[in-house]
Amino acid sequence: MKLWIAFWNILLKDMRTYYLKPPNISWGLVFPLAWTGMFFIKSGSGLGSIPAVLPGVVAVSILFGTTSMLAVTVTFEKKNRSFERLLLAPLPLEVLMLAKTSGAILFGAANAFVPVAMAAFLVDLSQVAWGVFVPAVFLIAVVSTFLGLTIAVAVSEVFEAQTFSNFFRFPMIFLCGLFFPIDKLPVFLKPLSYALPLTYGADVLHGAVHGGHVLPFSTDLAVLGAFCIGLFMLSLWNIKKRWIL
Amino acid sequence: MGPAKKINNAAIEVRGLAKRFGEVQAVAGVDFKVLPGELFGFLGPNGSGKTTTINMLTGLARPDAGAIRIEGIDCIKTPRATQHLIGVVPDESNLYPELTGFDNLCFCAALYGMGKTERRARARELLEAFDLAEAADRRFAGYSKGMKRKLTIAAGIIHSPKILFLDEPTTGIDVASARQSRQRVAKLHENGTTIFLTTHYIEEAERLCDRIAFIVSGRIVQIDTIANLVQPVREKHVVHISCSNGFRDMLGGLTEAFPRLTFVTPEQGVVRVEADGPIHVGPLVRFLEDQGIEVFEARKIKPSLEDVFIKITGLAAEVMRKEKEKRGGGR
Structure with a gap:
């Protein structure tokens, strides 16, 4: 059995079918761009604020892009029963879910470079440590996708997936150090910040763009990796428990 | 998927299969064997446990108790080890509304690891066989009920499975499409495919099946050949x-x-x-x-199989069929 044929075709179908669905455009593209504009205007310090704002905008773009995509590719297909067709295929569940999530990971990663491309026209990005920035983008895309998968599997309607996602997404914007430093948060919120995967991703991005990271890159990337594995395993467990009744 | 040993020669063997959903005992200790190449009918009223049984046999539901062997492979220990051997046509179409008929079949073929040339040729062959060639480039969402059903059957056999599970294949479709689907099923049977068929149409089962099991309230009440089942009522x-x-x-x-x-x-x-x-x-x-x-x-x-069904299930098959048609549209 040539698993790669199935893997590639699931990925390709999702990309062709779902990339331009309304939830992806509104939540995955328009919303992060609106946030970029809002923070840029709010900072009031003109182009000089871009390096400080960019990591947060990149992280938000990835987070919203990936989680929106999963609500469509997984929850929608479960709702209309076409996901059953995938469950009936001779594929290990791990391969199947990696194929289903790869489209979202690529979508999230591509989303990340929309604000980067815009910033490149306005400021000099030659100081950015791309060797750290790119792996961080990839890992944030993976961890956000698996967070989205965990949510998508736990609900049965697309609107529920979007609503439930917002329950996590919006607090993460404020708690993960995307735009506000964690050390400025109230003491009782700090432990919560460090329990969220995006905190580590944002830390790497800040370090890569303007050198303002708190933890060593290796720690950040290792914790992100651990979150990726943990959330993926949790999703698989949930699929077996909830969908294979 | 790990290798699994073959231990007997039944295509499907089920022993003590049980499944409960909350307070409802959907399937309660079902036993049967389906022989290789056999067309086995699984008949019962609404909610008798037919679809739950199929879901357990195909890996979409986990049994609470019992044993399932498909081609000798233990499906409880290795639930996904037989997926390459089986094809499933569910009671409701589950293809992709955004894709065309042709793309749907190609995608389903790709799930079974078929290469591009092979899957395109197979998709064309099946579209032709089911009279859907002209609608090949139309989106599945725009298909009529009958066309959707036919394409779903085509998708179920895209990889030429050894065993085919058909859950109410002709429910809710027009007479011509139903006849065409039945002919296709008969042809698959002739070619040696083992078929597990559930249907509400008793005459369909009588026409197609080698053997029939009647399931009522999650229990099998009778299994036999059509001739043996009908024999007692024939003399009436x-x-x-x-x-x-x-x-x-x-x-x-x-x-x-x-x-x-x-x-x-x-x-x-x-x-x-x-x-x-x-x-x-x-x-x-x-x-x-x-x-x-x-x-x-x-x-x-x-007297026909319908009389046996009425006698065994204690229900009027005609009434059930009408109920079903109200839900699924005209046949």
Whole structure:
């Protein structure tokens, strides 16, 4: 059995079918761009604020892009029963879910470079440590996708997936150090910040763009990796428990 | 997927299969064997456990108890080890509404690892076979019910499975599409595919199946060949009398006046009369008319599998079929 044929075709179908669905455009593209504009205007310090704002905008773009995509590719297909067709295929569940999530990971990663491309026209990005920035983008895309998968599997309607996602997404914007430093948060919120995967991703991005990271890159990337594995395993467990009744 | 050992020669073997959903015992200790190349019918009223059984056999549901072997492979220990051997046509179409008919089939073929050239050729072959070639480039969402059903069957056999599970393949589709689907099923059977068929249409099962299992309230009540199942009722003499309402009150009087005959009311406006010997219709009609009941028609019925079904399940198959059609559209 040539698993790669199935893997590639699931990925390709999702990309062709779902990339331009309304939830992806509104939540995955328009919303992060609106946030970029809002923070840029709010900072009031003109182009000089871009390096400080960019990591947060990149992280938000990835987070919203990936989680929106999963609500469509997984929850929608479960709702209309076409996901059953995938469950009936001779594929290990791990391969199947990696194929289903790869489209979202690529979508999230591509989303990340929309604000980067815009910033490149306005400021000099030659100081950015791309060797750290790119792996961080990839890992944030993976961890956000698996967070989205965990949510998508736990609900049965697309609107529920979007609503439930917002329950996590919006607090993460404020708690993960995307735009506000964690050390400025109230003491009782700090432990919560460090329990969220995006905190580590944002830390790497800040370090890569303007050198303002708190933890060593290796720690950040290792914790992100651990979150990726943990959330993926949790999703698989949930699929077996909830969908294979 | 790990290798699994073959230990017997039944295509499907099920022992003590059980599944409960909350308070409802959907399947309660089901046992049966399906032989290689056999077309096995699984008949029962709504909610009798047919789809739950199929879901357990195909890995979409986890049994609470029991054993399933497909081609000798233990499906409880290795639930996904037989997926390459089986094809499934669910009771509702589950293809992708955004994709065309052709792309849907190609995608399904790709799930089984078929290469591009092979899957395109196979998709074209099946579209041709199911008279869907002209609609190949139309989106699945725009297909009619009959076309959707046919494409779903085509998707189920795209990888030429050894065993095919068909869950109500002709429910809710027009007569021509149903006939075409039945012909296709018969052809697959001729070619040696093992087929597990659930249907509400008794005549369909009678026409297609080698053996039939009747399932009622999650339990199998009878399994046999069509000939053996029908044998006891074949010797019966049966007359259906269509008449105005009110005859239900007459059943006691009828039984008293004609003790040799048995009377049942399979549906509104019909009295079914059964006897071991010939039935004289004249006295019966006169009796009913004397009681003020208008008789429209009396006709002899050749006992069929439907009679066995009614007897076994205690339900009127015709009533069930109509209920089902109301839900699924006209046939």
